[in-house]
Amino acid sequence: MNTENIIEVKNVTMRFNLAEEKTDTIKEYILKLLRGKLHFNEFFALKDVSFNVKRGEAVALIGVNGSGKSTMLKIIAGVMYPTKGSVNVKGSIAPLIELGAGFDMDLTARENIYLNGAVLGYDRDFMNQHFDEIMEFSELWDFVDVPVKNFSSGMIARLGFAIATIVKADILVVDEILAVGDFRFQQKCKERMAKLMSNGTTLLFVSHSAEQVKELCEKSAWIDHGELKAFGKTEEVYRMYEEKYN
Amino acid sequence: MNTENRSSFIQQLKKYKPLMNELVARDLKVKYRRSFLGYVWSLLNPLMMMTVMSYVFSYMFRFDVPNYPLYLICGQTLWTFFNESTNMAMYSVVANGSLIRKVYIPKFIFPMSRVLSSFVTMGFSLVAILIVMIFTGVKINLSILLFPIPLFFLLLFCMGIGLILSALSVYFRDIMHLYGVLTMAWMYATPVFYPIEALPANVAMVISFNPMYHYITFFREIVLYGTVPGAWTWIWCAVSSIVAFMAGLTVFRKLQRNFILHV
Numbered sequence: 266m267n268t269e270n271i272i273e274v275k276n277v278t279m280r281f282n283l284a285e286e287k288t289d290t291i292k293e294y295i296l297k298l299l300r301g302k303l304h305f306n307e308f309f310a311l312k313d314v315s316f317n318v319k320r321g322e323a324v325a326l327i328g329v330n331g332s333g334k335s336t337m338l339k340i341i342a343g344v345m346y347p348t349k350g351s352v353n354v355k356g357s358i359a360p361l362i363e364l365g366a367g368f369d370m371d372l373t374a375r376e377n378i379y380l381n382g383a384v385l386g387y388d389r390d391f392m393n394q395h396f397d398e399i400m401e402f403s404e405l406w407d408f409v410d411v412p413v414k415n416f417s418s419g420m421i422a423r424l425g426f427a428i429a430t431i432v433k434a435d436i437l438v439v440d441e442i443l444a445v446g447d448f449r450f451q452q453k454c455k456e457r458m459a460k461l462m463s464n465g466t467t468l469l470f471v472s473h474s475a476e477q478v479k480e481l482c483e484k485s486a487w488i489d490h491g492e493l494k495a496f497g498k499t500e501e502v503y504r505m506y507e508e509k510y511n
Numbered sequence: 512m513n514t515e516n517r518s519s520f521i522q523q524l525k526k527y528k529p530l531m532n533e534l535v536a537r538d539l540k541v542k543y544r545r546s547f548l549g550y551v552w553s554l555l556n557p558l559m560m561m562t563v564m565s566y567v568f569s570y571m572f573r574f575d576v577p578n579y580p581l582y583l584i585c586g587q588t589l590w591t592f593f594n595e596s597t598n599m600a601m602y603s604v605v606a607n608g609s610l611i612r613k614v615y616i617p618k619f620i621f622p623m624s625r626v627l628s629s630f631v632t633m634g635f636s637l638v639a640i641l642i643v644m645i646f647t648g649v650k651i652n653l654s655i656l657l658f659p660i661p662l663f664f665l666l667l668f669c670m671g672i673g674l675i676l677s678a679l680s681v682y683f684r685d686i687m688h689l690y691g692v693l694t695m696a697w698m699y700a701t702p703v704f705y706p707i708e709a710l711p712a713n714v715a716m717v718i719s720f721n722p723m724y725h726y727i728t729f730f731r732e733i734v735l736y737g738t739v740p741g742a743w744t745w746i747w748c749a750v751s752s753i754v755a756f757m758a759g760l761t762v763f764r765k766l767q768r769n770f771i772l773h774v
Contacts, residue, residue, distance in 0.1 A: 281772065290685050343615035346768050358615070366613035371541060380533045384614055388529035 277350035356435025364425030538628035553635030586703035596629035600673025608774030661729035671755030722751035
């Protein structure tokens, strides 16, 4: 077992300035500045969170709604910058934060595969090589030249998942995506993830399904109101978590 | 630290070149989707505009310019590119907000790809200029081969302005409303449809500080008059475009950290 840390989260604090977020015009900005209201309503989504993930581990982030799990994932994925602290990631990330995030609804499935691949940093040749595999996995051959706006949400999720997992990324960041799609497709996704993990991919997983977490992840981090309450073996963390909420 | 700090601008540009290509291709595809003539519009539009405007300006307001249609279409093509590219770039970051919130992408890709797709569109319009050149029987000599140079300077300039606008408009949406008026004033301050000689000397002096004037002059010198522009025009074009581009990158990189909280 390799003991190298692939993700190091050090004292990460994320502060959202709720008042500031609503200032969209110069007039509002000046008015608020004059009233001294500009820096009100601070909200800490994460407070001084630190943990490390080793290469090849599967770690779940658990906690109630609004506890800061998704914020943590976004900071790790490089989408957001922490207000304080730092995140060190060694390796490539395949983000499955929201499936089909990069789709252009006016373009067809075929065109979106190239576009979405490019969003993840792959060129046309690479996508050509994997095109059939993506279509095969998503089972959308009948709709390959249909604009994505006519797709159902399940179809979009299937296509998005197939594209995002086509390459063997070092880290797979998964946020609640297994909730979409039918049972059969969920099963297929889990198999694909298990296959990636057996090849050494690290998994970061957010889910409200205790069953899925226990099945996939040996370790868990419990985040509650932005604070890291516990980090360790999934069973132990879940015991503490359930104690508090039952 | 995060990817953004780790790799330089050039490295990111290399890695995300496929994305740039895809975005430009998408813009072009979407622009003319469902129109019968498609890309031909990029050629027809400037020709039709030129026809209308050269009638207006040769009957209502007369300017003493030889080969006025060509004079007009040169200025107009470059101006349209500037106007369209910076406008589209301005909206690009806000419009892609949903993507920025979910996936890590270097954000300068959005304004830059917008400017590039306008640049490609302008490429089609160059054919219209060629048609006018042939029809008006302009003497074509070797200096015409310099035509990519002013266009390249203009491209850099537009990217710089586009980067600044796209970053600022994330924080202050007012800019989107203000910019329309600003570009209108700017257009009148650029000799697009009038010769600079038609202006009083002191006004012409002020206008000589307008970079757009120099790009258009450069282009007209080689296309319309078949001469190589003087050193002063070269210096103005090179310096203003590089300064604008560097300023754009600097401002954008400074402001992009908190985009996600505002888009």
